[in-house]
Amino acid sequence: MSKGLKTFPVGGVHSCDNKLSASKQIESVALPTIVSIPLSQHIGAPAMPIVKPLDKVKVGQLIAKASGFVSANIHSSVSGTVKKIDDVPDSCGYKRPAVIIDVEGDIWEENIDRTDSLLKEIIFDQKSIIEKIQAAGIVGLGGATFPTHVKLSVPKGKTCEYLLINGVECEPYLTSDHRLMLEKTEEIFVGIIIVMKALGVPKAIIGIENNKKDAIDKMSAISNNYKGISVQALKVQYPQGGEKQLAKALINREIPAPPGLPIDVGCVIQNVGTIYAIYEAVQKNKPLIERVVTITGKSIKKPSNFLARIGTPISILIQATGGLPEDTGKIISGGPMMGKAINTTDIPVSKGTSGILVLPEELSNRKNANNCILCAKCVSVCPLGLEPYLLSKLSLKSLFDKAENEQVVNCIECGCCSYNCPAKIPLLDFIRLAKTTVMKNIRNRVK
């Protein structure tokens, strides 16, 4: 069965699935007593706060404004009183400014439609759709957190032929997109129609990996009612959720190296979570104030999918799954392949938090590295056709110009090379070092 399925042809690994929470319905959690809403939850300039301490806010009220085109609005996810604007640690481990709000009641802005009713009819034109999306502060929810209105504004001279919808969720453990596709199926389709209208494209393809058969079945059945939208089952292969791999798998086109973008090969890619947020923003006037977060891990008592307000401390979500396990050694924001290890459970849920993975002590330590045995297993899994063993050697010797010639900037940091190396060499650590150095060099040259 899985033989004939589409996928990207070069590289990739099939690691463990471990989708422990795949059958768990999305639940809401009790409101926290205090939230800290970071001002920088997206790629681009941080938002500018427009509230001050002691201000009263409602759910959905704008509290920080985008400071430029590549930036995003931020709304209050709770009602209550602004306590202060202060630096709090975020999932990157840095302390960054955030609006801290004491929660009082749950009073929403009046214009937000909180009912469950499905609104299919789209009354907005292209321009106002993008404006609504921009106003709602929507960013890519797959993890990249790139402001969505920027992606939907196709530059002059480029045409968009396909809208590709990322329902792949190729990271092990994570299930938030999977649950959304099962529970908000129709809404996602309406959301896709909205984005198709915004882009003026006739065709959308939803890619879903074959380990989510129920989602494929449900989405395929409904896709018959929507013209121009098709569902494509994909072979399970990490990192298929990466834009380059998804475009290759779905329409067999190769997005060029940075600064190449999907639009250069005629497509725009959106994650299903983002699509759902777009539906809510356009049809229900609801800004991006909550998202689905998977809390999972082998020792977690009750792996779950929560609908959590932005700013909720993740400790509260972990508590709701039965508490932090005794044997916890590492906590990761995101999946095990690309997620970031965090050193405290006090960080808030932000727009890019797709899941929290708790790893037990025995899975938290890296294994000792051996000599490279030139087995080429890193080369054969690199989906970008790079030579990780070589890049890491060049990086170790600080030969960054050579690394640039070997196209280190093309690396998408998927981690397949480190994952597959039998000598357990932390290849990506060294490659990242080379990549950032080379990017800096390139920027300096341009100046």
Added chain:
Amino acid sequence: MNNNLLKVSLSPHISGKGSVKSIMYGVIIALMPAFIAGLYFFGIGALRVTLTAVVACVLFEYVIQKYLLKVESTISDGSAIITGLLLAYNVPSNLPPNIIILGSLVAIGIAKMSFGGLGNNPFNPALVGRVFLLISFPVDMTSWPKPILTRASAIDAVTAATPLAIVKEGLAGGTPYSKLLTQIPSYWDLFIGNVGGCIGEVSALALIIGLFYMLYKKIITWHIPVSMTGSIFIFTGIMCLINPQSNADPFFHILTGGVLLGAIFMATDMVTSPMTPKGMLIFGSAIGILTVIIRVFGAYPEGVSFSILIMNAFVPLINKFCKPKRFGEIIK
């Protein structure tokens, strides 16, 4: 649970099951059928030689690392065992122990450790050891006992020339190939290994079982074995078509000597072979062609070891020119 005890590191946070050890022990398992075949055809001599070589290689590695280099020992990774096995497989079953030990010292001490140990050696250690012995002890290294089944009695360990040598000399003396065929064992005997030769190279069947095991375990890919045997087959096939009477046929070339042992276990040595499929195909084909040239035109009846070593030297060059296809690159 204290928050301060949380571990932080860069992604990825999980790693695959494979390890250097699992690869090495996989190769050792794949080498076992050939060992059993060696025991079956050459008896206690094969056991003696193999044990000596393995123990000597492991011991040399241990001693060199512990007393000379003063580094942590890596003998548990299994690579020294492989070197020992391969060295033993490449020598006759009646080789005296002191020669085997000398070969092991050259293989481990010179070809492996002096370059910095596993992963840094440009040449396959077992082959370096073997070629050193071949040049230093040409007589001992080329007098092969007959297989047990064809000996007249248990103590009759008379040595016999290998089919390769018979054919090479015969053809050089002007005897037509069809006549020589009657002097050598049947293809069936060549296939199962009932023929004089080095311990591990005689049984094509056992080696092919090892090949499939390694392919199944994804330790190696098909590229080198197929391109190497394929190029030998095509090259000798053409020569045979042109002049069937003064050239041996391709099946003979593949089943005799060290072609299969070399193609399956020695040219595929990860450390000393290219990194990309394209590079592997070039590498394998070049070894095949060199082997035929040495066999047909050179002074030695056998050329597999030399060819592999020669091509080992070209691996850095091959790696430089055979890059994987970069994603997003426009093919001109």
